[in-house]
Amino acid sequence: MNKSITLAKRPEGAPSLADFSFETEAMPSPVKGEVLLETAYVSVDPYMRGRMRDEESYIPPFQVGHPIEGAVVAKVTESKHADFKPGDFVMGRLGWKQYQLSTGEGLLNVDSDVAPLSAYLGVMGMTGLTAFCGLSEIGKPQEGEALVVSGAAGAVGSVVGQIGKIKGCRVVGIAGSDEKVEMLKSDFGFDAGINYKTTDDIGAEIAEACPDGVDVYFDNVAGEVSDGVHRNMNRFGRIVNCGAIAHYNDTSEPTGPRVELLLIQKSLSMQGFIVSNYENKFPAAIQQLSQWLHEGKLEFSETVVEGFENIPQAFLDLFTGKNIGKMVVKV
Amino acid sequence: MNKSITLAKRPEGAPSLADFSFETEAMPSPVKGEVLLETAYVSVDPYMRGRMRDEESYIPPFQVGHPIEGAVVAKVTESKHADFKPGDFVMGRLGWKQYQLSTGEGLLNVDSDVAPLSAYLGVMGMTGLTAFCGLSEIGKPQEGEALVVSGAAGAVGSVVGQIGKIKGCRVVGIAGSDEKVEMLKSDFGFDAGINYKTTDDIGAEIAEACPDGVDVYFDNVAGEVSDGVHRNMNRFGRIVNCGAIAHYNDTSEPTGPRVELLLIQKSLSMQGFIVSNYENKFPAAIQQLSQWLHEGKLEFSETVVEGFENIPQAFLDLFTGKNIGKMVVKV
DSSP: OEEEEEEOSOOSSSOOGGGEEEEEEOOOOOOTTOEEEEEEEEEOOTTHHHHTSSSOSSSOOOOBTSBOEEEEEEEEEEEOSTTOOTTOEEEEEEESBSEEEEOSTTOEEEOTTTSOGGGGGTTTSHHHHHHHHHIIIIIOOOTTOEEEEESTTBHHHHHHHHHHHHTTOEEEEEESSHHHHHHHHHTTOOSEEEEGGGOSOHHHHHHHHOTTOEEEEEESSOHHHHHHHHTTEEEEEEEEEOOOGGGTTOSSOOEEEOOHHHHHHHTOEEEEOOGGGGGGGHHHHHHHHHHHHHTTOSOOOEEEEEOGGGHHHHHHHGGGTOOSBEEEEEO | OEEEEEEOSOOSSSOOGGGEEEEEEOOOOOOTTOEEEEEEEEEOOTTHHHHTSSSOSSSOOOOBTSBOEEEEEEEEEEEOSTTOOTTOEEEEEEESBSEEEEOSTTOEEEOTTTSOGGGGGTTTSHHHHHHHHHIIIIIOOOTTOEEEEESTTBHHHHHHHHHHHHTTOEEEEEESSHHHHHHHHHTTOOSEEEEGGGOSOHHHHHHHHOTTOEEEEEESSOHHHHHHHHTTEEEEEEEEEOOOGGGTTOSSOOEEEOOHHHHHHHTOEEEEOOGGGGGGGHHHHHHHHHHHHHTTOSOOOEEEEEOGGGHHHHHHHGGGTOOSBEEEEEO
């Protein structure tokens, strides 16, 4: 039998294991033009919380009773498709299933000689592309500028900070534990780190870490952490709104300081970023990321959880910050 | 004797007449390289409220005990400067004084044959440039898009809406009285108008006026009016943060819905706009505005108050929306 994980119900507030359901079904069999895929690695990502809501966004919501889907690396075990042969590895937007069929649409071949398979869910996949495109296209960091990254020890944040260093910026990361802050500096080369859980004045800490102010803010979290960064933005600063994990589990519209006066006073910009808007930049971005990886300029960090049955818990752990770097599940 | 108006004290909350002081001084006399100017028209503008605060912004604060300064059109009455002769009219950033000296720095000659003198404080001055540059450089309206303007009956808003129509947009204005809303449609060619004071759901009114959503929002007010517009923004929408008059008199940091989730979901941008950042665009902008004015494509609306002694009250009246179009004082 084949196993899958479906959305049992839409969570209110923080999601829990009860929002997921394990289902079994007959093992599927490919017809002409199809491949049978065996899941190797599953990506769990904060943005998926948004798809659990029944609301309009840049990507359709998950449907109750249907498998969750996201980025997956899988092995071709049987092929009736000319472009794929058994033993190939592919990446695609696929279901949380042990085995599944595909027509090949949207599948990309991945090569474990170029990078470890799990890296195609991280630095060589959507995570790396998000970091690269968001920073390049909206943040536009210049040499000598100060870059602040929130969620800095996470999958995207840890790559953003490293690219910032490659670009010649002073890079300051905000994370949720002293261990993570230490790792930002020792493993990822950040100039400074701030543990937002042990300070009651993020704004003052940012001012100390960025004495000349902040030019680019790559924001993965929003909320009060960002309020503190906003106050330190320099004129003509750019805020990349990539994520807002502080609010993904909110049950009512979050409120906070209004930003308009600050945007006007400092000629700031805030721009919402979705990686899929930049598909035309992907080939060049992947080439650059791959080169940096091989030159040793980019450290690739991941938290690997083992076992198909642990996918939901791994997803839940994103919201308590249990991961360092990219969170993936090895099936 | 010469009269001037100084900042008597910094207002807390809404400014009042007591924040201004009328002073007298000896009539100044130009030395070599100077001109004596007689004020003809004084511009009063919402942004000046910001300069009454003792805080860092894009322009230094007014100093207590010193004359207020802003855009003024004046007549050269005496000249010891090679570039100016008696009878010339000039525009510049000058003090609220009946007479004052200038070295000529920053003064621009204006021609009453090209446009009425007061227009150089409005459609042919900072107001027109603000509307033109903010809309062109940040709003980037495309033919067939929907443009919403708040503070639509004001100096900047009424020009923004007309430029939007010239660009082929559906234009909806938000203003504070039925009279103003009627004028938006009859005088300025807006497609629809909303009186924010007589609705309790701006969002629903915007949805009705813009059934295909909002692509560009030119925001002069911020606050709850903007909350209603934000909810109706289309993907890739652009918000031009030009003004925030709803908050200029706030005594504590204003709060409201956090915008990050919306920015991400819809790939929106918000950008603070200051006209002085775009000085290199001014010559082309003035040429275009002048052409539209002469072609009759741009209606020029102003509220003219008479008398030097009424300058402070005219400024205060901006915050209760007494003006339609540009508010100027004829001295």
